[in-house]
Amino acid sequence: MAEHLYLQNTMTGRKQRFDPRHGDKEVKLFTCGPSIYNWPHIGNYRTFLFEDILQRYLQYQGYTVNRLINFTDMEDKAIFRANELGISLGELTGSVANRFLEDCRQLNIGLPETIARSTTCVDQAVFLIQRLLENSTAYFHKSDVFFDPLKFKGFGRLYGLDMSRWPARKMRFRKDTYPGQRWNLGDFILWKAWRKSDGDIFWQTPLGKGRPAWNVQDPAMITEHLGYELDICCGGIDNIYRHHDYNIAVVEGVSGKTLAPFWLHAGHVRIQGAKMSKSRGNIVYVTDLHNQGYHPRHIRFFLINGRYRDNLNMTRDQLDLARGRVETFREMAARLTAQTKFAAASDPEARTLVRDLQTGFEKSMNDDLNVKDAFDSLYTTLSGLAEKAAAGHLAQKDAQTAHSRLRAIDRVLHLL
Known part of the structure; x- marks a missing residue:
């Protein structure tokens, strides 16, 4: 019997024995939470459940887990969605957050007492950006601030990015997020100067009037609540495209220390063999499965019963099999x-x-x-x-x- 926990580490591509980096019984764990401009779907909950199992099994082994999960409640998509619906950003994100909390309660997903929010960590985001400006890893362009990946040694190492492909011509990417599994080979934004479309979503700071970009929001929440040295970071597989390497670059660009030695990523949920997408009309929510007669424990079991890093195919037959077995x-x-x-x-x-x-x-x-x-x-x-x-x-x-x-x-x- 393996006496120790071994985890498949995305950073190294190998299964490695897990030990807390400081050799004690405390584990600092960051688990990417939802962007609360739209309801999380069943694929999101597969990731949240894998993270739940990880935390619970670490506790089963006698570790004290200091876990952070976050709400991204301020980004381009959220502002656009709120404007589209004619409601405030707070109304939009508040209703989605409540839905998430209720789904987690039903699925028995354990959560920390406090869930960090992007909007409550703006001062920390500004602090990180100021440090990056001081060491010339970041720079102002007009009134925005961008991160220059060429100034950060080892950029893209989580994904395994081939930096020889980096274009000679300076390119900047101002959006918070971009569609698809792609790399934007250029500088990414940290601070977004206020635009008219932002409405009343802005802060007056030493950086000017504006808001932190999505790329610095997780680093701000991580460093404010857990510090600069963690043990494990987790998320869905899509996060290895840009997002988690951006987190690494921002935090380590300030601290000079390794953010986390272990990185874990959950695979997708496919619906009858097809990827979930709005265009296919096959996005499935927890309530959809409730309405089909599945108890939350059936949903929980179906989503955890496999290798978390492998894709999971959802069919009615597989759900029925999971229900009968549990x-x-x-x-x-x-x-x-x-x-x-x-x-x-x-x-x-x-x-x-x-x-x-x-x-x-x-x-x-x-x-x-x-x-x-x-x-x-x-x-x-x-x-x-x-x-x-x-x-x-x-x-x-x-x-x-x-x-x-x-x-x-x-x-x-x-x-x-």
Whole structure:
């Protein structure tokens, strides 16, 4: 059995043993939260659930997890959407945030007591930009501020960007985000001077009248709440295009220290083999699955039951299979808990099964959070224990130990 947790590190492309960078039992964990201008879809929740499993399993292993998840509540798309609907930015982002919190409650996604917001970390964003201006990594162009990636050694290393492709001609990219999985080979914006289309979304700062760009908002929230040295950063696979390398460049451009040694990324959810998109009309939300008769625990199980970094294909058949499997698992656990007749002596095979509940679960979870193999092991072992109990071959002490181990494991999976 692997005694230590090994994680597939996007930064190195290898599965590596995880140890906190400072050798203690505290883990500093950043998990990219939603941009709250539109409802998160089922693919977003697949990422949030993988991050939930990671936090819970680290706690299961005895670590104290200091976790940050954030709300991006100020960006081009949010301002455009609010103007389109004729409501304030706060009204728009407030309603989406409430929806997110309710979905997380139903899906048993644990969240920190405080969720950082872009709009509450503007001073820190300004501070970071000022430091980058001082060391000439950033510069003013007209009234905006841009980051020059050529001034940052190792830019694009998370993605593995070929810097030999960098154009000789200076190019600047002013939008917060750009569509698709593409690299903008040029300077990215940090501070956006006020434009009329921004309306009342601006701050008066030493940098001028304007707002922090999306590219500096995560770094501001990270450094304000967790500092400059983290253990793990997580997000969806799309974040390795630009976003997470931008985070690294901004934070490390100020501190000169490694932001995080471990980077983890979750794969996409595909709908009947196709990528989710507005043009296809196949975006699925949590409420859609509720309305189709799936309980939140069925949705949770379906989304966690696999390798988090692999793409997951959602079909009605696969959802039904997940529902049946988790309900059978719950029924077996309930029968074991309700047992009233016990064997007089402990059965060696039963003792082995009780031990296997924990060892089988941990062996798979230590292999890069392999929830599918961990659950399959639990399912098989619990089935064996149920048979022993039905045959009267399970001693009370073994049953109590099995209950205790199942409770501990379920604090990670949250299925019972």
